[in-house]
Amino acid sequence: MTQQKQERVRGQFTGWHIFAILVVFFGVVVGVNVLMARFALSTFGGVTVENSYVASQHFNRWLDEAAKEKALGWSADVVRREDGRLEITLSGPGDGVVVTAEAWHPLGREADRMVAFDLASAGHFVSREALPAGRWTLRLKVEQGGDMWREEVALQ
Structure with missing residues (x-):
């Protein structure tokens, strides 16, 4: 084989080159x-509602309840x-208050925990x-007489 023909064969782009490029590209993809699918499944916290249509039927009632709770003007300070x-520490309600929470x-x-x-x-x-160390979301429920106030608090 001549010198010129050897150089041409060595520098030639063949089907094996494109095959290797495609295998590497799609292998990375x-x-x-x-x-990413593994990360998504390992951090999936579950569904918000079981049936979104049924939940939509209660939406206006939930808005009314939230407006009543806001009108009470109560607030809570949570410390671990x-x-x-x-x-x-609650500000707003007087005597006869019952406080419960779901963490x-x-x-x-x-696992979710009820906190008394x-x-x-x-x-x-x-x-x-x-409450064990770590990140928790606390769903407070404060009741006094016929009034109820709810709040979500993130704990670190």
Whole structure:
């Protein structure tokens, strides 16, 4: 084989080159898709509502309830103590208040927990049990007489 023909063969772009490029390209695309799907499924926290049509039938009632709760003007300050128990300071409601809460882990890695509170002093409540460390969303429910107020608080 002549020198000129050898150089042409060595620098030639063949079908094997395009095959290798396509395999690498689609291998990267499939690999990234598998990785992203794995991340998405591992952090899926569940559904918000089971049936969106049925939930839509209650939407106006939920708006009315939210307006009534806002009109009460109540607020809550939630603090996690060093021992893991929660302290809630309420402003607004008077005597005869019942405070309950549901703690749920935003990523669904921990089971939901009901949290009970005892009255420590006027407007100040302390949870009976400690809440494990980590991120939690606390759904507070405060009832006094016929009034009810709800709030979601993110705990770090």
